[in-house]
Amino acid sequence: MRAGLPQKEQANSVEDASEAPRSKFAATARRLLGVVGIQRPFIAMLTLGLASITLNVIGPLLLGRATDLVLAGVIGRQNPGMDKSDVIDRLRQQGQSALAGMLQSTGFTPGRSSDLAAVSTILAIALGVYGLSGLCWILQGRQATRAIQRSAYRLRAEAESKLARLPLSYFDSHKRGEVLSRITNDIDNVVQMLQQSMSQLSNSLLLIVGVLVMMFWLSPLLAVIAVVVVPSAMAVTALLGRRAQTRFAEQWKATGQLNAYVEELYDSHALVKAFDRSEASATAFRDHNEVLFRSAFRAQLLSGASQPMMNFINNLGYVIVAVVGCLRVVSGTMSIGDVQAFIQYSRQLSGPLTQVTSLAGVVQSGIASAERVFELMDAAEEVPDTGRRLRQGTSQGLVAFESVSFGYEPDEPLIEDLSLTVEPGKTVAIVGPTGAGKTTLINLLLRFYDVTGGRITLDGVDIRSLSRNALRSEIGVVLQDAWLFTGSIADNIAYGREGATREQIEAAARSAHADHLIRTLPNGYDTVLDNDSTGVSAGERQLITIARAFLSDPAILVLDEATSSVDTRTELLVRRAMAQLSRGRTSFVIAHRLSTVRDADTIVVMENGAIVEQGTHTDLLAADGAYSVLYRAQFAMPTVELN
Structure with missing residues (x-):
């Protein structure tokens, strides 16, 4: 595999986190709503929310009517034997015009007490309305939870699927911790935002609409006064929200960079200790942490300031x-019950506005994370695999590089006009200094990258016309880094062939000379390895990967520095296993230890992306060229001078 691209200086990466990324709040919010809104639970949630809000806004109106009935009974009982107009005229004659105006809008009957049956009926209806509203609210919460968890499942599934479709160049140019942060921390933050805000926001918006309708129905004048407050509050919220959104985007970018640095530091902790760089690493960590602290502090400060401002404006509107x-009421144009209901609606209007404001920070943080997740989703993928498939086991293993050119960067060619033919069943060793392009050839053969010029053929067919899966099913790979996953040794070997039996797994291990070593472990083939493969040596790990390659039974074998990290005794076992594995297969062997390639049918020497020599070990030594220089330098001939 190609190593990652050179990383920027530490200071530059820290400074980058403090730059405000361009926010795409509205577009990201619409896209996220599209992920959630296509599900039936979401539609059910909105329907139940609408029902709950409708019932909720009817309640104050019913209570206002009950208040008017009670007040009418009290006034009627205190004024027996008179007409309503007589009561009002008498009050005006007594100089109580304000009270007369108030009674004018009250539907009382002199001499009649409160109609307790009517009041009880209205109160019972109100109780039923509020109870039914609460039931709808409970059912709405259940549907919201289903919609959110399905959305979380879908986001994680799409992110995992996206990683499988990304080209190797994406992982070369992005830190692993940064990518993992997007599919763990950022998706978790999006889900948390949805859990905290989705049903509340929908309810708040519906409640605002419902309350405004009832307010305009009761008193257009008071409704206009109340509505004037809304734009003022929303303007303050929007102003603070725009500034906070940028800071939340910075926060999650800084979180990703911090995670990437921590993972890198953890993976290299032994090296950090060996070079006594603990203090320098701690300083770099503090720099990253400081950037995260500043961005998070600013985001929360701006987000938190919006709610006190909202409360002040709402309370001012309530007083007015x-x-x-x-x-x-005094003028007789509204009843006390209507004013009571209107004031309740006014408080109901300020409630959802305050709630929307309090959730603004959560929403902005979640949208910032969603933006990062969607950036991953939108990353350029590998060219769609439309090539034809091969029938398993039909490949002869004839590989040809025909005038191949390639560069990882468009303006920096690494390989130019390279040609090489490998006959079926032959072993080709590729040697040369670091950076010569050896591993790049293997990346091109496996179609981790596609050539920019010329072509590579398998049995005379351009590999670009084959599906990647079909091509790679014919190639077995043993890399320098022996990759093993958490699981038993048997599971790790079985990774080479789906559905492999235990007998096939053990046969592959015997062929790789790994069976004896495995059986000496406490649980043999059932020994469970962790991520770091603790308990087995580097050589044992390499033998397990060779057994995996044996099990896959490929037509073409790639051995990339398979013995670079093992001791001399284990190297002999690995070389013996490699020799048996290579028998009858077209093999590419990349090695710095020239002792492992002496018996190759052809040795190819590369420098600066070009083949400078090729031949057998004996022929190349006799030619006294580049291979001879490498060989003499490696086998302790101190008089050799290297250019």
Whole structure:
């Protein structure tokens, strides 16, 4: 595999985190809503929310009617034997015009007490309305939970699927911790945002609409006064929200960079200790942490300031509505019950506005994370695999590089006009200094990258016309880094062939000379390895990967520095296993230890992306060229001078 691209200086990466990324709040929010909104539970949630809000806004109106009935009974009982107009005229003659105006809008009958049956009926209806509203709210929460968890499942599944479709160049140019942060921390933050805000926001918006309708129905004048407050509050929220959104985007970018650095530091902790770089690493960590602290502090500060401002504006509007409402009662244009209901609606209007404001920080943080997740989703993928498939085991193993050119960067060619033919069943060793392009050839053969010029053929067919899966099913790979996953040794070997039996697994291990070593472990083939393969040596890990390659039974074998990290005794076992594995297969062997390639049918010497020599070990030594220089330098001939 090609190593990662050179990383920027530490200071530059820290500074980059403090730059404000361009926010795409509205587009990201619409896209996230599209992920959630296509599900039936989401539609059910909105329907139940609408029902709950509709019932909820009817409640104050019913309570206002009950208040008017009670007040009418009290006034009627205190004024027996008179007409309503007589009561009002008498009050005006007594100089109580304000009270007369208030009674004018009250539907009382002199001499009649409160109609307790009517009041009880209204209260019972109100109780039933509020109870039914609460039931709808409970059912809505259940549907919201289903919609959110399905959305989380879908996001994680799409992210995992996306990683499988990304080209190797993406992982070369992005830190592993940064990528993992997007599919773990960022998706978790999106889900948390949905859990905290989705049903609340929908309910709040529906409640605002419902309350405004009832307010305009009761008193257009008071409704206009109340509505004037809304744009003011929303303007303050929007102003603070735009600034906070940028800071939340910075926060999650800084979180990804911090995670990438911590993972890198953890993977290299032994090296950090060996070079006594603990203090320098701690300083770099503090720099990353400081950037995260500053961005998070600013985001939360701006987000938190919006709610106190909202409360102040809402309370100011509430006072104005109460004063004007009292004047309307005194003038006889509204009843006390209507004013009571309107004030309740006014408080109901400020409630969802305050709730929307309090959730603004959560939403902005979640949208910032969603933006990062969607950036991963939108990353350029490998060219769609439309090539034809091969029938397993039909390949002869004839490989030809025909005038191949390639560069990882468009303006930096690494390989130019390279040609090489490998006959079926032959072993080709590729040697040369670091950076000569040896591993790049293997990346091109496996189609981790596609050539930019010329072509590579398998049995005369351009590999670009084959599906990647079909091509790679014919190639067995043993890399320098022996990759083993958490699981038993048998599972790790079985990774080479789906559905392999235990007998086939053990036969492959015997062929790789790994059976004896495995059986000496406490649980043999059932020994469970962790991520670091603790308990087995580097050589034992390499033998397990060779057994995996044996099990896959490929037509072409790639051995990339398979013995570079093992001791001399284990190297002999690995070389013996490699020799048996290579028998009858077209083999590519990349090695710095020239002792492992002496018996190759052809040795190819590469320098600066070009083949400078090829031949057998004996022929190349006799030619006294580049291979001879490498060989003499490696086998302790101190008089050799290297250019």
